[in-house]
Amino acid sequence: MGFLPFGFCILFLFFFCSVQAQQAYIGQGTNNCSVTTNSALGYSCNGVNRTCQSYLTFRAQPPFTTVASISTLMGSNPSQLAAINSVPQTATFNTNQLVIVPVTCSCSGQYYQSNTSYVVQPGESFFLIANDTLQGLSTCQAIRNGNSRTTVNIFPGQRLNVPLRCACPTRNQTGQGINYILSYSVTWGDMVSTASSRFDGDTNWTLQANGLTQQSATIFPFTTLLIPLQNPPSSIQTVSPPPPPASPPPPVQPSTPGSSSSKTWVHIIAGVVGGIVATLAIVGIVVYCLRFRRRKVKLEPTGTSSESFEAAEKKSTKNKGEEEPDGFFLERLSSIAHSIQVYTFEEVVAATDNFSPKCLIKGSVYRGKINGDLAAIKKMDGDVTKEINLLNKINHSNLIRLSGVCFNDGNWYLVYEFAANGALSDWIYSSTNGGKALTWPQRIQIAVDVALGLDYLHSFTNPPQVHKDIKAGNVLLDGDFRGKIANLTHARSAEGQDGDFNLTKHIFGTKGYMAPEYLENGLVSTKIDVFAFGVLLLEMITGKEVASLYKEGVDGLSGVVNEVLLSQDGGDNIMGFLDPSMEGNFPLEFAGFVVRLVEGCLKKNPGERPAMNELVQSLSRILTASLSWELSNNISEYRNLRDET
Ligand SMILES: *[C@@H]1O[C@H](CO)[C@@H](O)[C@H](O)[C@H]1NC(C)=O
Ligand SMILES: *[C@@H]1O[C@H](CO)[C@@H](O)[C@H](O)[C@H]1NC(C)=O
Ligand SMILES: *[C@@H]1O[C@H](CO)[C@@H](O)[C@H](O)[C@H]1NC(C)=O
Ligand SMILES: *[C@@H]1O[C@H](CO)[C@@H](O)[C@H](O)[C@H]1NC(C)=O
Ligand SMILES: *[C@@H]1O[C@H](CO)[C@@H](O)[C@H](O)[C@H]1NC(C)=O
Ligand SMILES: *[C@@H]1O[C@H](CO)[C@@H](O)[C@H](O)[C@H]1NC(C)=O
Numbered sequence: 260m261g262f263l264p265f266g267f268c269i270l271f272l273f274f275f276c277s278v279q280a281q282q283a284y285i286g287q288g289t290n291n292c293s294v295t296t297n298s299a300l301g302y303s304c305n306g307v308n309r310t311c312q313s314y315l316t317f318r319a320q321p322p323f324t325t326v327a328s329i330s331t332l333m334g335s336n337p338s339q340l341a342a343i344n345s346v347p348q349t350a351t352f353n354t355n356q357l358v359i360v361p362v363t364c365s366c367s368g369q370y371y372q373s374n375t376s377y378v379v380q381p382g383e384s385f386f387l388i389a390n391d392t393l394q395g396l397s398t399c400q401a402i403r404n405g406n407s408r409t410t411v412n413i414f415p416g417q418r419l420n421v422p423l424r425c426a427c428p429t430r431n432q433t434g435q436g437i438n439y440i441l442s443y444s445v446t447w448g449d450m451v452s453t454a455s456s457r458f459d460g461d462t463n464w465t466l467q468a469n470g471l472t473q474q475s476a477t478i479f480p481f482t483t484l485l486i487p488l489q490n491p492p493s494s495i496q497t498v499s500p501p502p503p504p505a506s507p508p509p510p511v512q513p514s515t516p517g518s519s520s521s522k523t524w525v526h527i528i529a530g531v532v533g534g535i536v537a538t539l540a541i542v543g544i545v546v547y548c549l550r551f552r553r554r555k556v557k558l559e560p561t562g563t564s565s566e567s568f569e570a571a572e573k574k575s576t577k578n579k580g581e582e583e584p585d586g587f588f589l590e591r592l593s594s595i596a597h598s599i600q601v602y603t604f605e606e607v608v609a610a611t612d613n614f615s616p617k618c619l620i621k622g623s624v625y626r627g628k629i630n631g632d633l634a635a636i637k638k639m640d641g642d643v644t645k646e647i648n649l650l651n652k653i654n655h656s657n658l659i660r661l662s663g664v665c666f667n668d669g670n671w672y673l674v675y676e677f678a679a680n681g682a683l684s685d686w687i688y689s690s691t692n693g694g695k696a697l698t699w700p701q702r703i704q705i706a707v708d709v710a711l712g713l714d715y716l717h718s719f720t721n722p723p724q725v726h727k728d729i730k731a732g733n734v735l736l737d738g739d740f741r742g743k744i745a746n747l748t749h750a751r752s753a754e755g756q757d758g759d760f761n762l763t764k765h766i767f768g769t770k771g772y773m774a775p776e777y778l779e780n781g782l783v784s785t786k787i788d789v790f791a792f793g794v795l796l797l798e799m800i801t802g803k804e805v806a807s808l809y810k811e812g813v814d815g816l817s818g819v820v821n822e823v824l825l826s827q828d829g830g831d832n833i834m835g836f837l838d839p840s841m842e843g844n845f846p847l848e849f850a851g852f853v854v855r856l857v858e859g860c861l862k863k864n865p866g867e868r869p870a871m872n873e874l875v876q877s878l879s880r881i882l883t884a885s886l887s888w889e890l891s892n893n894i895s896e897y898r899n900l901r902d903e904t
Pocket of ligand 5: 390391392481
């Protein structure tokens with residue numbers, strides 16, 4: 260049914276192509292080299308001038324990392340390329356650094372192009388040249404078209420003319436003050452809005468220039484997006500992509516519209532200035548120090564002196580002596596866990612009102628007050644030294660912190676930091692959340708938090724750890740709805756004989772969240788967490804438990820997600836797929852993007868799933884964009900109103 264209006268739209272766009280500012284976005288037209296759409300051959304010659312200065316973006320990739328090699332590849336002038344990127348002509352770029360490539364764009368037949376020539380390397384096809392080497396700045400169709408039509412097979416050493424995709428401003432665009440068109444090579448995680456604003460372009464003009472609309476603004480990696488610019492791009496804009504928002508901003512004050520505005524600015528500034536892992540590391544250290552200090556400060560009003568830490572330390576030494584039978588455990592413990600406090604059983608009993616039912620949170624987890632601080636106290640049996648050992652080594656605000664332990668009569672009592680808003684599972688399933696609903700930005704923030712915590716486990720612990728039981732029940736929310744991963748009982752090292760993979764015979768996990776290779780073959784890798792994270796993300800945006808998402812006649816979860824993605828109904832399907840309790844208050848463009856992230860996480864082949872750090876990056880960008888969106892839509896006001904009623 261949606262087909263007629265859709266077809267009409269296409270006709271409409273097509274008609275206006277020749278008249279208006281628009282060029283058709285190539286979309287997935289790069290994928291099948293035997294199908295040639297018009298837009299695959301190039302952007303049509305509809306500008307004011309038949310020749311103009313234009314710009315491309317290229318991400319430095321070996322062997323194309325120097326000014327000289329990139330200029331040669333792109334047919335650009337090396338001194339101009341060096342100048343616009345503010346580097347000497349002898350410079351080498353870091354891998355993945357964004358490089359601005361100035362080129363002259365001119366009409367050849369009915370399409371704009373910038374010519375370069377390329378010598379085919381062994382094993383390369385038209386597609387590999389266009390997609391992998393040229394990062395979508397050309398297409399297999401255009402390269403084939405630009406060379407003799409008899410060229411069916413290409414051979415190594417053959418020199419090809421390669422038309423790069425560029426365009427000149429149309430009359431409508433020059434009327435709006437546009438002087439240049441940048442052909443931006445889209446990569447994972449880009450959105451129209453983030454790509455445009457990076458170059459000080461206007462999202463609406465970019466949408467218009469590519470024949471996209473706000474409702475259907477899906478863009479794909481390794482395609483070109485035209486970004487109309489008033490001024491030439493500059494090297495400042497090529498700084499690495501924004502980092503994940505400053506790891507865990509220790510949030511305290513309830514956010515007022517004012518403070519959330521300044522928060523957004525912090526994100527934006529952080530995005531512009533920072534961006535490198537080093538920055539993250541520094542932020543991590545600073546936050547760690549701040550947290551540590553905060554804790555110390557918080558202890559003071561409880562009556563203990565400001566030396567409470569030392570006092571506590573002394574006390575724990577004393578306890579060790581008292582609890583003679585368990586001395587061995589505790590000694591082992593104190594050797595591995597310096598920062599973890601050891602409590603007496605009496606303290607735990609007092610904290611939980613003798614394990615009174617009114618303190619029970621769930622299962623064997625109790626709420627308690629220890630040293631004036633709320634804590635979650637979990638009773639466990641068996642050997643928990645592994646978990647304690649792990650929790651002691653890691654320190655990340657998106658992983659629930661273990662603050663103390665107690666051993667009594669064969670049982671362990673682990674004392675964790677308290678998460679005021681409980682488990683994520685209580686908030687996201689429409690059937691159980693009792694009318695409470697998280698907003699879109701809150702959901703994305705929590706997703707970023709979980710991704711950061713997992714990335715930390717996967718990439719910053721040695722050896723890398725796999726959580727193995729990521730699910731909504733194991734994500735806790737603090738007073739500010741920041742997510743913290745809990746329950747590392749089943750976490751284990753990802754390292755096996757082959758480095759990346761590890762086999763296990765003991766399958767443990769939660770149904771629906773387990774990756775196929777783990778269920779079938781017991782293959783343990785960080786990618787099983789990525790799979791589970793995808794399921795969690797899916798639940799978070801749909802408000803449904805994974806079990807209820809499966810559909811008859813559709814192949815698994817990824818089939819369900821693909822069905823939503825592939826339907827061409829201008830977003831209605833995605834709208835209907837998402838949690839109705841958000842009442843449509845989310846930008847459709849971002850929602851579609853998140854659904855695509857989910858699709859990547861659910862890939863059958865673990866090697867095709869993204870790494871956690873890529874997810875952190877993508878989700879952080881959506882978060883930044885969502886917060887700006889929220890601000891401009893005054894959704895926060897709406898939220899406050901709703902909370903009051
Ligand atoms: C030029 O672009 C504007 C949008 O900024 C559009 O409303 C207008 O119809 C276009 N004019 C022409 C002559 O294409
Ligand atoms: C590409 O398109 C052709 C013609 O429509 C089709 O026969 C072929 O299966 C397609 N290939 C892929 C990989 O989709
Ligand atoms: C078009 O060409 C004219 C004359 O060369 C030049 O002044 C003008 O800046 C060009 N416009 C664009 C958008 O390149
Ligand atoms: C680019 O190459 C095409 C042939 O592929 C040729 O017709 C055109 O004149 C060339 N353009 C420039 C500016 O050299
Ligand atoms: C296109 O190239 C990129 C970068 O090398 C690669 O990651 C991606 O898998 C390629 N796409 C396809 C469809 O092969
Ligand atoms: C972009 O277009 C949308 C819808 O047409 C409009 O609401 C928004 O204000 C525009 N943004 C800018 C910066 O012009």
